[in-house]
Amino acid sequence: xxxxxxxxxxxxxxxxxxxxxxxxxxxxxxxxxxxxxxxxxxxxxxxxxxxxxxxxxxxxxxxxxxxxxxxxxxxxxxxxxxxxxxxxxxxxxxxxxxxxxxxxxxxxxxxxxxxxxxxxxxxxxxxxxxxxxxxxxxxxxxxxxxxxxxxxxxxxxxxx
Amino acid sequence: xxxxxxxxxxxxxxxxxxxxxxxxxxxxxxxxxxxxxxxxxxxxxxxxxxxxxxxxxxxxxxxxxxxxxxxxxxxxxxxxxxxxxxxxxxxxxxxxxxxxxxxxxxxxxxxxxxxxxxxxxxxxxxxxxxxxxxxxxxxxxxxxxxxxxxxxxxxxxxxxxxxxxxxxxxxxxxxxxxxxxxxxxxxxxxxxxxxxxxxxxxxxxxxxxxxxxxxxxxxxxxxxxxxxxxxxxxxxxxxxxxxxxxxxxxxxxxxxxxxxxxxxxxxxxxxxxxxxxxxxxxxxxxxxxxxxxxxxxxxxxxxxxxxxxxxxxxxxxxxxxxxxxxxxxxxxxxxxxxxxxxxxxxxxxxxxxxxxxxxxxxxxxxxxxxxxxxxxxxxxxxxxxxxxxxxxxxxxxxxxxxxxxxxxxxxxxxxxxxxxxxxxxxxxxxxxxxxxxxxxxxxxxxxxxxxxxxxxxxxxxxxxxxxxxxxxxxxxxxxxxxxxxxxxxxxxxxxxxxxxxxxxxxxxxxxxxxxxxxxxxxxxxxxxxxxxxxxxxxxxxxxxxxxxxxxxxxxxxxxxxxxxx
Numbered sequence: 265x266x267x268x269x270x271x272x273x274x275x276x277x278x279x280x281x282x283x284x285x286x287x288x289x290x291x292x293x294x295x296x297x298x299x300x301x302x303x304x305x306x307x308x309x310x311x312x313x314x315x316x317x318x319x320x321x322x323x324x325x326x327x328x329x330x331x332x333x334x335x336x337x338x339x340x341x342x343x344x345x346x347x348x349x350x351x352x353x354x355x356x357x358x359x360x361x362x363x364x365x366x367x368x369x370x371x372x373x374x375x376x377x378x379x380x381x382x383x384x385x386x387x388x389x390x391x392x393x394x395x396x397x398x399x400x401x402x403x404x405x406x407x408x409x410x411x412x413x414x415x416x417x418x419x420x421x422x423x424x
Numbered sequence: 425x426x427x428x429x430x431x432x433x434x435x436x437x438x439x440x441x442x443x444x445x446x447x448x449x450x451x452x453x454x455x456x457x458x459x460x461x462x463x464x465x466x467x468x469x470x471x472x473x474x475x476x477x478x479x480x481x482x483x484x485x486x487x488x489x490x491x492x493x494x495x496x497x498x499x500x501x502x503x504x505x506x507x508x509x510x511x512x513x514x515x516x517x518x519x520x521x522x523x524x525x526x527x528x529x530x531x532x533x534x535x536x537x538x539x540x541x542x543x544x545x546x547x548x549x550x551x552x553x554x555x556x557x558x559x560x561x562x563x564x565x566x567x568x569x570x571x572x573x574x575x576x577x578x579x580x581x582x583x584x585x586x587x588x589x590x591x592x593x594x595x596x597x598x599x600x601x602x603x604x605x606x607x608x609x610x611x612x613x614x615x616x617x618x619x620x621x622x623x624x625x626x627x628x629x630x631x632x633x634x635x636x637x638x639x640x641x642x643x644x645x646x647x648x649x650x651x652x653x654x655x656x657x658x659x660x661x662x663x664x665x666x667x668x669x670x671x672x673x674x675x676x677x678x679x680x681x682x683x684x685x686x687x688x689x690x691x692x693x694x695x696x697x698x699x700x701x702x703x704x705x706x707x708x709x710x711x712x713x714x715x716x717x718x719x720x721x722x723x724x725x726x727x728x729x730x731x732x733x734x735x736x737x738x739x740x741x742x743x744x745x746x747x748x749x750x751x752x753x754x755x756x757x758x759x760x761x762x763x764x765x766x767x768x769x770x771x772x773x774x775x776x777x778x779x780x781x782x783x784x785x786x787x788x789x790x791x792x793x794x795x796x797x798x799x800x801x802x803x804x805x806x807x808x809x810x811x812x813x814x815x816x817x818x819x820x821x822x823x824x825x826x827x828x829x830x831x832x833x834x835x836x837x838x839x840x841x842x843x844x845x846x847x848x849x850x851x852x853x854x855x856x857x858x859x860x861x862x863x864x865x866x867x868x869x870x871x872x873x874x875x876x877x878x879x880x881x882x883x884x885x886x887x888x889x890x891x892x893x894x895x896x897x898x899x900x901x902x903x904x905x906x907x908x909x910x911x912x913x914x915x916x917x918x919x920x921x922x923x924x925x926x927x928x929x930x931x932x933x934x935x936x937x938x939x940x941x942x943x944x945x946x947x948x949x950x951x952x953x954x955x956x957x958x959x960x961x962x963x964x965x966x967x968x969x970x971x972x973x974x975x976x977x978x979x980x981x982x983x984x985x986x987x988x989x
Contacts, residue, residue, distance in 0.1 A: 273604070274604060277553075278541065278545070278553075281545065282545060285545055285546055319731070322731065323732060326727045326728040327728050329727070330726070330727070332549070332570060332602075332604060332605050333604055334604055335603055335604040
């Protein structure tokens, strides 16, 4: 099963390779990974998406926690959480498809971030399923290039 | 007053209580060596950097503290990798200092440059590259703290040459505080209660003790618990000495080359109490058939060890010493605890164990012609009164030592358990001897593995280490040969090593003493002479060539499927 794990870690050289090395060394897989510093520039936040049965996920969270530079590990998919991914897609935009592309982007509340005579670069933000839906719809028109941030996630605050 | 990084390092090492450093100099650490000479810290010059790490490993094990190694950059650093990986697998606290090229040259493929922090990332508990001299002292303090606390392990510090030459004001000592590293020492009281209740209920409990018992110095607490509750104890290779090996409740070692009794007891127990052990494949064999009917209690300071290979019913994350003491305390005050009742309840199981012990004891047949290796180890045990520190190489020699030298005390058996390093035993013996100059230290070796670090004869001689090496010489790489005999139709591919040095002459070439025994009657006189010699001694025991280690559980089989002869 897919799990989204949020990790707080010391912002030091080599920390990311400790995390990725742990995954490759122990045969766990990473589907996506995204990392940047938090308000405290000494601490980074990392979101990774992985898959495995309960035993594997338990080992992954324990092993991550065991890394000396890791401060906190939360399997956010165990709780209610929001996840977002951003994607920039360069899609064909010839005269007969330019309007169609704009309509699709509008439906998905995307933005055009770069324009050329034969293409648009569009930016879409949303859940993994939304991003997939956009890609599926734009594919027949012709995707030239695609860049994704990978998922970032945050547990929802308690409502009461 | 300002000091150089190297001077600060020396002050810091003294502050950490370091008395001995095993090392080998080179261009990148020449400033450190220059300062080391001015201190009271004894430097032991090994003849290969791998040996420095193994020696530091065993030194730390005997002392119960952190062992220290110091090597130069590049090849000096890469040569330590095997030693570091071995210490990592066995959870041994060491700090390894490696030299590095000046910071300005890092990444330039400079002479003797290697990314040792990158190389050792997966086999250290933690590692550091110190880029600023201000970070040097805090890093060293943190490294020792990490190495010796929690589940112990190796920590490496990479020191660029310009960093140790730069000047700083020496920072005053202060306790290490780390936001992201706080091992759990105290057990959860609710879990202790659950575990104790399970122990009081069990009819056929077995304690399975691992290296964590040794690392946490909890042999007394373990012995108290096992004896009060009349529970038999089996030990892993790393756990030997954690419970007295000659005690009637001892089942000996379990697993691939464990005793028949230990494996049968585990297979038939209704409660398995794992203490500081990690359910290694050499212990469990086929996982599904390991303690199939038992509830499992697992005490370990490392949460990742729990339910990693085998599902656990009562997990206890804690230092073994704290957890065992908490159990003993709980039982002392528990109204349900009656030692005599438990003895009666366990009697059928304990009698069954006695039957197993009688049916298939560890054994061998010694004739008048060929020396049996087991006989040599038994004689070593007898003539040292079980009081020696034993180190081993890896393979048959290691298993015979584990089976036939009945360890009654912790920190008396040093072996490369997890990684299985041939060449560990001799440098380890030197490290152990440096830590305990008055003890008898014996390396039980094979003729194959002793040659992997034989150059350390010079180190042993230079520092007047009277270590004794007992080579069980069968002119084979014996353990692999045994597998080939059993599972590969005796195709001895690459395992016949008939061409070997004359070990007696080799010892003499180094100024050590060489002795040889070729007949059973010569074993005792040779050992006696070696023990009476105040010098490094090689005893070359020419043993029966195709003797095997038994019992043996073939890889991947259930531990009850033992080959017994």
